[in-house]
Amino acid sequence: MKKASVFLTVFIVALVLGVMYLSYMQNEYAQIVNKPQLGQYSSDVAELLKQYGGQSADVASKLATYDFAGQAVSTPDNGFWISYGLSNVPELDQTKRGLEGQIVSLLNSYLADKEGKDYGNVKFERIALMQQATVLVDEASMNKGDYDEHFDVMVSGAGDNVISSPTSGSQTVSGSRFTVTVNNWRFWYMYRKFKDWVISGGLSSEACNSLPKVAIQGSNPECTYPAIDQDTVTSLMQRSVKNLQGRFDSYVTCSYTIDCNHAQTKVISDHTTCPPRSGSVTGSKGTVTYDCKAGCGNMACTYKTAVPAECTAGGYPDPFCSSPLPPFKSGSIAYTGGDWKPSTGKPSRVGDCYGLGENYTLSFIATVSCIDSKYKQPISAAAMNNLVFSTRVHMFLSQYQEAPGVVCDADACIGAAAAQAGVFGSEDPGKDKPGSCGTTCPTS
Numbered sequence: 001m002k003k004a005s006v007f008l009t010v011f012i013v014a015l016v017l018g019v020m021y022l023s024y025m026q027n028e029y030a031q032i033v034n035k036p037q038l039g040q041y042s043s044d045v046a047e048l049l050k051q052y053g054g055q056s057a058d059v060a061s062k063l064a065t066y067d068f069a070g071q072a073v074s075t076p077d078n079g080f081w082i083s084y085g086l087s088n089v090p091e092l093d094q095t096k097r098g099l100e101g102q103i104v105s106l107l108n109s110y111l112a113d114k115e116g117k118d119y120g121n122v123k124f125e126r127i128a129l130m131q132q133a134t135v136l137v138d139e140a141s142m143n144k145g146d147y148d149e150h151f152d153v154m155v156s157g158a159g160d161n162v163i164s165s166p167t168s169g170s171q172t173v174s175g176s177r178f179t180v181t182v183n184n185w186r187f188w189y190m191y192r193k194f195k196d197w198v199i200s201g202g203l204s205s206e207a208c209n210s211l212p213k214v215a216i217q218g219s220n221p222e223c224t225y226p227a228i229d230q231d232t233v234t235s236l237m238q239r240s241v242k243n244l245q246g247r248f249d250s251y252v253t254c255s256y257t258i259d260c261n262h263a264q265t266k267v268i269s270d271h272t273t274c275p276p277r278s279g280s281v282t283g284s285k286g287t288v289t290y291d292c293k294a295g296c297g298n299m300a301c302t303y304k305t306a307v308p309a310e311c312t313a314g315g316y317p318d319p320f321c322s323s324p325l326p327p328f329k330s331g332s333i334a335y336t337g338g339d340w341k342p343s344t345g346k347p348s349r350v351g352d353c354y355g356l357g358e359n360y361t362l363s364f365i366a367t368v369s370c371i372d373s374k375y376k377q378p379i380s381a382a383a384m385n386n387l388v389f390s391t392r393v394h395m396f397l398s399q400y401q402e403a404p405g406v407v408c409d410a411d412a413c414i415g416a417a418a419a420q421a422g423v424f425g426s427e428d429p430g431k432d433k434p435g436s437c438g439t440t441c442p443t444s
Contacts, residue, residue: 056111058182060102061099070389070390082395083328083394084313084328085331085333085394086204086329088329089198092139092142099133100133103135104132104133107130108130121165135151136151148189149185151182152180158175159174159175186374186375190372191389193252205336207311207362207395209337210232211226211311214226214401215355215404216303216356216357218300219295219353220354225358228264233261233362234258241254241368244370256366258364260320263362263363270356273352277290277294277414278290278291279414281418287421288420290417295408296406305338307339308335309334310333310334311335353408360398360399362398363396366393368393
C-alpha cells in the first residue's frame with residue numbers, strides 16, 4: 001500500500017499545483033512539468049473532485065491489474081488456468097469482480113489518507129468513500145480486441161465531499177460518480193491471448209499424445225515400446241510456450257519454469273515359453289510323426305495403437321505434484337496422435353512369445369509468464385514497470401494399455417508333416433515360418 005500512496009501524492013500535487021508526467025527512458029526519469037494556476041480548479045469544486053478521483057482511479061486500476069496479472073492470477077485457485085489437464089480459465093465476470101473489489105479498496109485507501117489535509121490553499125475537509133467500481137469490459141468486444149490498448153472504469157460513491165479554500169470558502173458536493181479511461185495498459189490484451197491459448201487445448205492434447213496405447217507382440221523381450229520421462233515435459237512446455245508466444249505481437253516475450261516434474265512408464269509384460277508339439281498325421285502317403293518346436297505367431301515385433309483412445313485427466317488427487325495445490329478436476333482428453341511406430345526394430349527369436357503394454361503417469365506444474373514491453377507505468381516508487389502476466393498450468397494424466405495375449409504357433413511344422421503324409425490340401429510352408437521343421441522333422 002505504501003507504493004500506491006507515494007504515487008497518489010504525486011498525482012494530487014500534480015492536480016492542485018500542476019500536471020506532472022513521468023517518462024522512463026534508458027533507466028533515467030525525465031520530468032515534463034506544466035503549471036496551470038490553482039484558481040482554475042478552486043472555482044469549480046465538482047471539477048476538482050472529478051480530476052482528483054479520476055487520477056486516483058487510474059492509478060488504482062493499473063495497480064489492481066498489475067497485481068492480478070503478475071501474481072499468476074493467484075486468486076482463485078492458486079493461479080492455475082490449466083488444472084489436471086483441463087481448462088480452468090477464470091471467466092470474464094469473475095475476473096472483473098476481483099478487479100473491481102481491489103480497485104475500490106485501493107481507491108478508498110487513497111481517499112482516506114488525504115482527508116483533512118491541506119494542499120497549498122486547498123483543504124480536503126471530507127472525502128466520501130467509493131462504494132462501487134465497474135470495469136466496462138464485455139466479452140464480445142474483448143474478443144475483438146477493443147480493449148487491447150485501453151479500457152474504462154466507472155466509479156461511484158455516496159455521501160458529501162467538502163473542500164475549502166480562501167477564495168471560495170467551504171463547498172459541498174454530494175456523491176461522486178465518474179468514469180476514467182485507463183490508457184496504454186494492455187491487461188485485457190494479455191488476458192484474452194492467454195485465455196485463447198488455454199482454451200485451444202494444445203498443451204493438454206500434446207501431453208495426451210505423448211501417451212499412446214500400443215499393444216506390442218513379438219518373439220523378442222526387447223521390443224521397443226513408447227516411454228516418457230522428464231525430458232518429455234520439457235519438450236511439451238517448449239513447444240506450447242512457443243505457440244503462446246506466436247499469438248502475441250513483437251512487444252511480448254514469454255518464458256516458463258517447470259516447478260514439479262514426474263513422468264513414468266511402467267511396462268506391462270505377458271511372457272510365454274512355447275512348448276514343443278509332438279504327434280503324427282496320416283494321409284494317402286502314409287503316417288508321418290512330428291516333433292515340432294513351437295514358436296511365436298508374431299515373430300517380429302508388431303505394434304497396434306488403440307485409436308480412438310482417451311487419456312484419463314485426474315480421477316483422483318495428484319500425489320506427485322500438489323504444491324501449490326491445484327483445484328481438483330476430473331475428465332478425459334482425446335488421443336489424436338495416430339499410430340505409434342518405433343524408429344528402429346528388434347530381431348526376432350524363435351521359441352518364446354511376448355506381449356507388452358504400458359502404464360503411464362504424467363504429472364507436472366509449470367509457471368508461464370509473458371512480459372509486455374510496449375508500455376511502462378508508475379507501479380512502484382522506484383521505477384516504471386512493464387505489465388507481466390503469469391499463470392500456472394498443471395497436468396495429471398494417466399493411460400493404461402494391457403499386454404495383449406500371446407499365441408504359440410507350430411502350424412507350419414505340423415502342416416509340413418501333413419503334406420508329407422499326403423493329406424489333401426496340405427503343403428510345406430517352408431522352413432522360415434514360425435514353428436517350421438527345417439531339416440529335423442517330420443519323420444516318417
